[in-house]
Amino acid sequence: MMKRRTFLATAAAASAAAGLGTLPARAQGKYPSRPIQLVVPWGAGGGTDQTARIIGTLLEKDLGQPVNVVNRTGGNGVVGHSAISTAAPDGYTIGMITVEIGMMHWQGLTKLDGTSYTPLALLNSDPPGVQVKADSPFKDVKELVAHIKANPGKLKASGTGQGGIWHVALAGWLEAMGIKPESVPWVPSNGAAPAMQDLAAGGVDIVTCSVPEARAMLDAKKARSLAIMAPQRNPAFPDVPTLKETLGTDWTLAAWRGIAAPKGLPKEAVDALVPALKKAWDSAAFKDFMNQRGFGMVWGDPGQFAKHMAEDDAKMGKVMKALGIAKG
Amino acid sequence: MKVSDVISGALFLALAVFVFVYAQTLPPMPGQRYGAGAFPTLVALGLGGFSLLMIAQAWRRRAGARWVELADWARDGKTLGNFLLALALILVYVFFSERIGFIPLSIAILLILFWRQGIRLGTGAVVAVVATIAIQFAFSDMLRVPLPRGLLAGYLW
Amino acid sequence: MESILKALALIADPYVLAVIAFSAAFGLFVGAMPGLTATMATALLVPITFFMPPVPALAAIVTASAMAIFAGDIPGALLRIPGTPASAAYTDEAYAMTRKGKAELALGAGVVFSAIGGIFGTIVLVAAAPLLAEVAIRFSSFEYFWLVCLGLTCAVFIAQSAPVKGMIALFLGLFVATIGLENPAGLPRFTFGTTDLMGGIEMIPAMVGMFAIAEVLRAMARTQAHLPPPQPVTGSIFRGQWGLLRRYPKQALRGSAIGTAIGALPGAGADIASWITYATSKRFSKEPEKFGTGHVEGIVESGAANNAAVSGAWIPALVFGIPGDSITAIVIGVLYLKNVIPGPLVFEKSPDIVTALFVIFFLANLIMIPFGWAAIKTFKHILRIPREMLMPIVLMFCIVGAFAITNSPFAVGVMLVFGLLGFLMEENGFPVAPVILGIVLGPMLEQSFVTSMIKSDGSFLAFFARPIAGALGAATILVWVAMAWRGFRRFRMGGAPAVSG
Numbered sequence: 001m002m003k004r005r006t007f008l009a010t011a012a013a014a015s016a017a018a019g020l021g022t023l024p025a026r027a028q029g030k031y032p033s034r035p036i037q038l039v040v041p042w043g044a045g046g047g048t049d050q051t052a053r054i055i056g057t058l059l060e061k062d063l064g065q066p067v068n069v070v071n072r073t074g075g076n077g078v079v080g081h082s083a084i085s086t087a088a089p090d091g092y093t094i095g096m097i098t099v100e101i102g103m104m105h106w107q108g109l110t111k112l113d114g115t116s117y118t119p120l121a122l123l124n125s126d127p128p129g130v131q132v133k134a135d136s137p138f139k140d141v142k143e144l145v146a147h148i149k150a151n152p153g154k155l156k157a158s159g160t161g162q163g164g165i166w167h168v169a170l171a172g173w174l175e176a177m178g179i180k181p182e183s184v185p186w187v188p189s190n191g192a193a194p195a196m197q198d199l200a201a202g203g204v205d206i207v208t209c210s211v212p213e214a215r216a217m218l219d220a221k222k223a224r225s226l227a228i229m230a231p232q233r234n235p236a237f238p239d240v241p242t243l244k245e246t247l248g249t250d251w252t253l254a255a256w257r258g259i260a261a262p263k264g265l266p267k268e269a270v271d272a273l274v275p276a277l278k279k280a281w282d283s284a285a286f287k288d289f290m291n292q293r294g295f296g297m298v299w300g301d302p303g304q305f306a307k308h309m310a311e312d313d314a315k316m317g318k319v320m321k322a323l324g325i326a327k328g
Numbered sequence: 329m330k331v332s333d334v335i336s337g338a339l340f341l342a343l344a345v346f347v348f349v350y351a352q353t354l355p356p357m358p359g360q361r362y363g364a365g366a367f368p369t370l371v372a373l374g375l376g377g378f379s380l381l382m383i384a385q386a387w388r389r390r391a392g393a394r395w396v397e398l399a400d401w402a403r404d405g406k407t408l409g410n411f412l413l414a415l416a417l418i419l420v421y422v423f424f425s426e427r428i429g430f431i432p433l434s435i436a437i438l439l440i441l442f443w444r445q446g447i448r449l450g451t452g453a454v455v456a457v458v459a460t461i462a463i464q465f466a467f468s469d470m471l472r473v474p475l476p477r478g479l480l481a482g483y484l485w
Numbered sequence: 486m487e488s489i490l491k492a493l494a495l496i497a498d499p500y501v502l503a504v505i506a507f508s509a510a511f512g513l514f515v516g517a518m519p520g521l522t523a524t525m526a527t528a529l530l531v532p533i534t535f536f537m538p539p540v541p542a543l544a545a546i547v548t549a550s551a552m553a554i555f556a557g558d559i560p561g562a563l564l565r566i567p568g569t570p571a572s573a574a575y576t577d578e579a580y581a582m583t584r585k586g587k588a589e590l591a592l593g594a595g596v597v598f599s600a601i602g603g604i605f606g607t608i609v610l611v612a613a614a615p616l617l618a619e620v621a622i623r624f625s626s627f628e629y630f631w632l633v634c635l636g637l638t639c640a641v642f643i644a645q646s647a648p649v650k651g652m653i654a655l656f657l658g659l660f661v662a663t664i665g666l667e668n669p670a671g672l673p674r675f676t677f678g679t680t681d682l683m684g685g686i687e688m689i690p691a692m693v694g695m696f697a698i699a700e701v702l703r704a705m706a707r708t709q710a711h712l713p714p715p716q717p718v719t720g721s722i723f724r725g726q727w728g729l730l731r732r733y734p735k736q737a738l739r740g741s742a743i744g745t746a747i748g749a750l751p752g753a754g755a756d757i758a759s760w761i762t763y764a765t766s767k768r769f770s771k772e773p774e775k776f777g778t779g780h781v782e783g784i785v786e787s788g789a790a791n792n793a794a795v796s797g798a799w800i801p802a803l804v805f806g807i808p809g810d811s812i813t814a815i816v817i818g819v820l821y822l823k824n825v826i827p828g829p830l831v832f833e834k835s836p837d838i839v840t841a842l843f844v845i846f847f848l849a850n851l852i853m854i855p856f857g858w859a860a861i862k863t864f865k866h867i868l869r870i871p872r873e874m875l876m877p878i879v880l881m882f883c884i885v886g887a888f889a890i891t892n893s894p895f896a897v898g899v900m901l902v903f904g905l906l907g908f909l910m911e912e913n914g915f916p917v918a919p920v921i922l923g924i925v926l927g928p929m930l931e932q933s934f935v936t937s938m939i940k941s942d943g944s945f946l947a948f949f950a951r952p953i954a955g956a957l958g959a960a961t962i963l964v965w966v967a968m969a970w971r972g973f974r975r976f977r978m979g980g981a982p983a984v985s986g
Contacts (some may be wrong), residue, residue: 426894
């Protein structure tokens with residue numbers, strides 16, 4: 001009995017010493033006065049994670065407080081995006097949001113959309129290419145389209161999961177050409193890399209994924225890129241024409257990444273973060289990294305970012321409804 | 329706690345039935361033959377089939393066997409208490425770590441477990457504090473794992 | 486040649502060498518602790534390797550897992566308590582040797598033949614992995630489907646004493662794998678509207694739960710019994726080892742070869758390799774009657790086999806992205822985190838890291854000899870850390886480790902649920918390893934099946950239309966028919982549980 005009482009007393013003392021007691025709260029200084037968490041909804045090591053980590057390092061230098069990149073993965077981005085949105089809007093939790101925020105709500109996976117955040121900066125945008133196997137009979141994208149029209153359902157395409165960004169890219173392109181999206185059945189994959197490998201193995205015929213994601217296989221001469229769905233050619237692949245040049249269609253799409261915070265971020269934090277992000281985006285370190293990976297650089301301030309998200313959202317909704325993967 | 333294979337088999341069979349019924353409610357993939365329900369349906373059939381096989385095997389051998397047999401630890405109040413306490417402490421961590429923070433909770437959990445395991449109080453307190461600080465240092469400071477700061481937010485950082 | 490020099494330059498970094506030394510000590514410590522497995526050593530390292538560059542991260546895992554498998558021999562020989570399941574097969578033999586005053590010979594054989602087996606497995610890994618990669622570039626979802634089916638078959642071998650319970654555990658794992666949003670249809674399943682469950686059940690918190698938390702719970706539920714003090718080790722452990730190698734070269738070679746092959750089989754690892762080679766050693770021995778009385782022959786063969794299996798398990802892990810054992814199941818996750826994508830292209834995409842990995846394997850098995858010697862020397866001091874103090878600390882490490890995987894307390898909850906589940910399953914004679922096998926292979930099985938059906942427009946014949954797929958499919962079905970036939974006959978002969986035979 002004695003022992004138990006002594007124990008409890010010690011436990012209480014230890015807890016108090018550890019701060020469970022009633023010490024007065026320390027006064028908070030000017031923002032930022034403590035480390036910032038930068039939440040990434042995708043896994044460590046991927047393109048989004050790497051972009052976030054380099055931005056985090058640059059922000060850390062500028063703001064003088066540690067910026068810790070935290071991966072909240074799972075649920076094809078749902079988990080991380082909702083973690084950013086539901087965090088306290090105090091400026092100490094920000095996150096990297098991606099194109100999926102304009103897609104997931106159409107599928108009924110979440111209620112969140114671009115308006116659930118305080119947009120801070122749009123940083124990057126990557127258009128998809130149309131890749132085929134190196135020894136594929138199709139010389140250019142015109143021949144490919146002619147074959148699809150003549151043999152609907154014959155060719156299979158891949159690049160991401162069902163209803164993912166590259167699935168929408170393919171379907172939207174086919175629709176814009178007046179072809180039914182079902183003419184090219186979609187083979188869901190766990191991302192672009194396995195899809196590119198399946199392309200080389202002869203499992204699928206077309207892979208629509210971003211050019212940086214296809215790069216390794218293109219460099220290894222296992223695959224060819226016939227066109228990109230962008231307004232301009234990619235400087236890293238000057239030989240690959242745009243869809244507009246070859247087919248005359250205006251269809252373009254891109255996967256983008258940007259920094260956002262929970263809704264209702266105080267003005268003080270916005271005014272500190274936006275210039276810091278612009279400075280990071282302009283820095284040589286960021287430019288070198290993006291060019292080395294082949295990622296497209298786009299800048300959008302909070303207003304432009306919000307507008308971009310709204311436009312993107314509407315476009316996605318239209319295609320996803322046509323595909324039958326949007327709810328309601 | 330050891331239960332008869334007939335009982336555990338029935339539990340797994342119930343899970344299989346639930347998975348099967350749930351899988352039938354999943355909509356098909358637009359434009360595809362096999363939807364989200366196909367694979368869980370197969371898993372449910374496999375789980376259910378082997379559960380039935382186990383029940384059949386155990387039923388043949390049931391003579392003399394008890395339905396539920398409490399293991400030694402579950403009959404002894406002390407070990408049963410230790411067991412439930414460990415579970416409860418992890419649960420407390422799951423639900424309160426964000427609010428209380430890693431450091432105070434870790435010290436408390438270690439102290440309580442050490443005490444129940446019969447470790448001397450002074451030794452236990454020293455080891456609990458040292459181990460907590462070591463984990464906090466290794467994971468939070470060196471590896472930047474965002475261990476919850478809880479009540480200590482604003483004091484140490 | 487150039488890539489070997491590059492790899493050596495990557496490893497000669499003092500930071501990497503320090504990581505190797507630390508991981509060696511860590512692996513030895515964990516392996517020598519009764520109840521803590523090599524898998525657990527690896528799982529505990531994951532959150533730490535999370536923040537390292539790829540080469541030291543892989544060095545940490547390779548070194549720690551090899552050391553832990555060997556170190557399991559130490560308490561086995563001295564106390565009759567296997568440090569890891571992989572040492573369990575010959576624990577009685579080694580303990581009998583200790584009682585006959587031959588502890589040095591038993592422990593020496595443990596460390597020397599562990600190193601030999603590990604190096605043999607590494608040579609096969611270096612020589613055969615790129616060769617297998619040449620074949621694997623032609624693998625599409627049809628081939629992967631049959632490979633996954635073959636891998637799942639191993640659950641029966643894992644659970645040889647209770648095959649039906651093994652299958653139930655496997656299907657339980659497959660069910661767990663269906664939870665969440667990440668499936669070919671991209672639809673939430675079994676999530677009941679919660680965002681946390683949309684992310685699915687992460688394999689690592691589930692595994693830390695099933696292995697480590699279940700072990701902590703077992704420790705809590707045990708009535709206090711202090712471990713007996715270890716027997717003193719005097720004399721040199723290396724004396725007489727050369728003689729053993731000359732006397733049992735065939736046993737060492739057979740153990741290494743079988744160990745590597747079993748390690749390379751998806752789902753079977755060092756534990757099974759150790760049991761099977763102890764059996765083959767006895768089966769082919771000239772003096773089988775001496776087994777069990779303190780005879781070193783079986784230790785030579787299965788001591789080599791369990792470490793060979795650790796290396797062999799990396800062959801399918803690297804080339805197919807399919808885990809060869811529970812250690813490489815974790816390794817694959819780490820490889821993805823480091824953007825080293827397992828698969829046939831790993832040799833093209835990350836040649837420097839793969840070469841560095843091979844060099845690390847050789848290095849880890851070579852330094853096993855001095856580190857093992859030191860570990861045996863200091864073991865009795867380490868054993869003095871009382872278990873009742875160790876297990877609560879292990880618990881805190883598990884909590885932090887599970888949390889670090891997704892940075893959410895939800896993962897700690899997953900760990901708790903699987904810990905309790907693993908504890909109850911083991912009490913009722915269900916093997917837990919097949920659950921992990923199911924969680925790991927489930928998504929691959931569904932993915933390869935559904936995508937194959939889409940590609941073939943719903944025709945089952947396509948699973949046999951490509952040459953490799955056809956051969957793999959035929960082999961898989963043959964194995965299944967043979968197993969079902971044996972199971973059926975046993976069931977008819979009185980419903981007794983099938984015994985390994």
